[in-house]
Amino acid sequence: MMNRVFRLALILCALLVPLLAFGQDVVKWKASIPADAKPGSNVTVSLTAKIDKGWHLYSINAVEDGPTPTSITASDPLKLSGKLDESKPLKKYDPNFKKEVEFYEDEATFTVPVTLGPDPTKESVQVLYQTCNDKKCNIPKTVDVPLSGEDAKPIVIVGEVDQAKQKGLLSFMVLAFTAGLLALTTPCVFPMIPITVSFFSKRKEGAGPRDGLKQAGAYCFGIIGAFTAVGLLISVLFGASGVQTFATNPFVNIILAAVFVLLALSLFGIFELQLPASVTNAFSPHKRTGLLAPLLMGLTFTLTSFTCTVPFVGTILVSAAKGDLLYPLVGMLAFSTAFALPFFLLALFPQYLAKLPKSGSWLEMMKGFMGFLEIAAAIKFISNADLVWGTGLISRSAFLVIWAVILICSALYLLRVIKLPKADVPEKIGPGRMVVVALTLATVVWLSLGAAGRSLGFAEAFLPPGKADGWIEDYPKAIQIARRDHKLLLIDFTGVTCTNCRLMERTVFPEPEVAKEFGNFVLTRLYTDRPQDKPNQALLLKLTNEVSMPTYVILSPDEKVLGRLEGATDVQSYLTFLRAPKRVALNH
Numbered sequence: 001m002m003n004r005v006f007r008l009a010l011i012l013c014a015l016l017v018p019l020l021a022f023g024q025d026v027v028k029w030k031a032s033i034p035a036d037a038k039p040g041s042n043v044t045v046s047l048t049a050k051i052d053k054g055w056h057l058y059s060i061n062a063v064e065d066g067p068t069p070t071s072i073t074a075s076d077p078l079k080l081s082g083k084l085d086e087s088k089p090l091k092k093y094d095p096n097f098k099k100e101v102e103f104y105e106d107e108a109t110f111t112v113p114v115t116l117g118p119d120p121t122k123e124s125v126q127v128l129y130q131t132c133n134d135k136k137c138n139i140p141k142t143v144d145v146p147l148s149g150e151d152a153k154p155i156v157i158v159g160e161v162d163q164a165k166q167k168g169l170l171s172f173m174v175l176a177f178t179a180g181l182l183a184l185t186t187p188c189v190f191p192m193i194p195i196t197v198s199f200f201s202k203r204k205e206g207a208g209p210r211d212g213l214k215q216a217g218a219y220c221f222g223i224i225g226a227f228t229a230v231g232l233l234i235s236v237l238f239g240a241s242g243v244q245t246f247a248t249n250p251f252v253n254i255i256l257a258a259v260f261v262l263l264a265l266s267l268f269g270i271f272e273l274q275l276p277a278s279v280t281n282a283f284s285p286h287k288r289t290g291l292l293a294p295l296l297m298g299l300t301f302t303l304t305s306f307t308c309t310v311p312f313v314g315t316i317l318v319s320a321a322k323g324d325l326l327y328p329l330v331g332m333l334a335f336s337t338a339f340a341l342p343f344f345l346l347a348l349f350p351q352y353l354a355k356l357p358k359s360g361s362w363l364e365m366m367k368g369f370m371g372f373l374e375i376a377a378a379i380k381f382i383s384n385a386d387l388v389w390g391t392g393l394i395s396r397s398a399f400l401v402i403w404a405v406i407l408i409c410s411a412l413y414l415l416r417v418i419k420l421p422k423a424d425v426p427e428k429i430g431p432g433r434m435v436v437v438a439l440t441l442a443t444v445v446w447l448s449l450g451a452a453g454r455s456l457g458f459a460e461a462f463l464p465p466g467k468a469d470g471w472i473e474d475y476p477k478a479i480q481i482a483r484r485d486h487k488l489l490l491i492d493f494t495g496v497t498c499t500n501c502r503l504m505e506r507t508v509f510p511e512p513e514v515a516k517e518f519g520n521f522v523l524t525r526l527y528t529d530r531p532q533d534k535p536n537q538a539l540l541l542k543l544t545n546e547v548s549m550p551t552y553v554i555l556s557p558d559e560k561v562l563g564r565l566e567g568a569t570d571v572q573s574y575l576t577f578l579r580a581p582k583r584v585a586l587n588h
Contacts, residue, residue: 026052026131026138029152031124031145039118042081045125047072047110047145055131059089059102060110066097068130068140072110075126077117078147084112096132103132121148137486169330176331180338196301196346200294215294216347220340222298227336232328250385253497257381259300260374267371269421294347301343302336365414365425369436372410376403380462387464387496388530396464400451404444411440460506465496470518471525475539478524482557489555490521490578493540495529498549500568511571517578521554552577 028050037043051057062069074080087109089102110127117123124147130140143152200215379402383394394402412418414437416425429437450456456463471492472478482489494501508514526536528549540546543553544564554563554577565577 026055027057027129029127029143029145030149031147031152032149033116033120033147037116037120039116039120042113042115045112045114045147047112047125047127049104049108049110049129051104051106051108051131053106054133056090056103056105056133057108057129057131059104060084060086061102063097063099063101066099066101067094067103067132067137068128070108070110070127070129072112073126073128074114075124078120078123078125079115079117080112081115082113084110086110094132095134096137116147123147127152169327172327173330173334176334177338180335183335183339184342196297196343200347213348216344219294219298219347220344222295223302223340223343224298224333224336226299226302227339228329228332232332250388253381253384253388256300257378257385260378260381264371264374264378267367267374269368298340365433368413368420368425369410371420372406372413376406379403379406383464384497390530394464397451399463400447400456404447404451407440407444407447411437411444414440455506455510457507460502462499463502463506465494465502465505471523473525473527475524475526475536478522479555479557479559482522482555485522486557488521488562489557490518490523491543491553491555492523492525493528493536493549493551493553494525495527495549497529501550503568504550504574508569508571508574513575514571514578517575520578554578554580 030048030050032046032048033043049057058067058069060070070086072080072084087104089104089108091100091102093099094101094103112125114125124144126142126144128140128142131138145152196219200219379394379399383399386392386394409418413420414425414433415429416427419425446456450459450463472481475491478489478491481487492501492505494505509518526539527533528536528540540551540553543555543561544551544566546566548566550566550568552565552574553561556562563577563580565574569577
């Protein structure tokens with residue numbers, strides 16, 4: 001670590017002189033409105049820019065492949081109501097861009113019609129601009145210019161969680177609950193739907209509705225308890241990234257794989273998976289069903305979903321690592337309750353399904369089929385361990401081939417070619433079963449195309465990462481290149497086991513518009529979920545005060561955060577994030 005710091009210090013010293021003015025504030029902005037302006041009225045805002053000697057500010061007219069033009073935006077309740085105008089600019093050849101551009105020296109004036117809100121003294125406009133001298137350019141920046149005439153201030157980035165905390169505990173709970181519902185759409189959750197149904201369909205049929213309700217409750221309590229207690233405990237003891245490190249630990253993943261293999265073998269009818277009578281009785285002295293197994297299943301589910309839920313969980317656990325326990329505790333309870341609710345219903349469903357007329361043979365057949373799905377889930381955990389250890393035994397193609405073979409076996413099972421112990425598969429194949437077989441074999445063909453190199457879209461989230469062409473995996477080297485080339489730095493904080501990261505890398509990054517925007521950055525990919533990645537984890541926490549995967553950070557060459565984005569998103573939202581430092585105020 002000391003060697004890294006020493007090398008970085010040398011780089012900083014070597015580049016200090018040319019960087020002294022790189023990001024300095026060379027423009028002083030002031031805004032004014034008529035003295036008799038009334039709330040809600042239409043007025044003209046006059047913006048004056050005082051420019052330091054030797055520097056120039058660019059006009060509002062854009063030039064292709066040229067500098068960032070000056071632009072003005074407004075935030076509620078203030079509204080722009082007309083066209084932006086400016087004083088007459090100079091028009092000369094600019095050696096920085098090797099073309100003729102319009103710019104100002106010493107002073108510039110801009111005017112823009114607005115509709116005032118209820119309190120003009122507390123309202124402001126945001127100005128995005130770029131400055132250059134004859135030899136170099138500053139990174140485009142955005143400032144907030146109050147209409148009251150006060151000095152302009154840099155835009156302060158405040159995340160959604162911080163905003164909710166500022167509004168109070170109730171607002172924070174609502175955000176946490178909403179995040180829990182949104183987390184249900186992440187890739188880690190989908191495999192747990194059939195696993196939950198298959199697990200509870202295997203519970204003893206001696207249980208009545210009341211016992212089924214208790215078992216579903218124990219399952220959800222396991223989810224809520226694990227998210228809340230385990231998350232807080234690990235964060236307090238091991239720091240904000242403790243949950244992420246624990247969830248990606250290769251030994252934890254191997255244990256989870258073993259659990260799913262055991263559950264699959266139980267569904268295959270090879271043996272009956274039961275807890276010791278003494279333990280079962282301790283949880284339910286008078287019932288044969290017991291609550292420990294569903295409770296442990298809930299804990300297991302929580303561990304499998306940590307890598308997808310970290311974008312929110314990691315944010316509030318940072319507060320726990322710093323000693324603030326109230327908001328993390330309330331937030332985790334609200335988040336995990338919303339996250340567990342649908343699975344409470346899924347856990348109840350098999351209890352009643354087993355009692356439906358003529359459902360016995362169909363249900364037994366589906367148990368065997370779902371056993372194959374649990375084997376596929378186990379392969380994912382084994383792949384996670386392989387990625388963290390870096391052994392390279394399970395490549396993307398190998399992973400897809402293994403999954404395809406498992407699905408072929410499941411289809412042969414439904415067709416009675418493969419037979420399992422105690423599995424009652426009817427000889428007559430009805431239309432419903434044929435549909436399942438057809439869909440399974442279609443999936444096999446789809447996986448085979450993926451193994452041959454074709455993108456599988458959303459399913460790419462579950463696959464091992466590919467080679468990071470064009471991305472630098474050394475932070476000091478990336479900073480050095482950004483300073484040399486006067487370019488922004490885009491950091492992709494990712495993980496080898498992160499499903500949301502793979503989803504972004506395989507579905508969003510290849511889009512032509514995104515790939516074009518990448519050309520404006522020095523691309524840096526830093527992994528944060530392996531034992532050797534602790535320096536990257538520390539950097540992520542330093543820059544964002546969060547430990548989410550994926551997190552995207554845009555840095556200036558002098559290492560100032562210009563923008564950040566947490567979690568998986570769609571193409572347009574990601575494009576907005578990439579373009580924000582150049583076009584609009586950074587309010588995400």
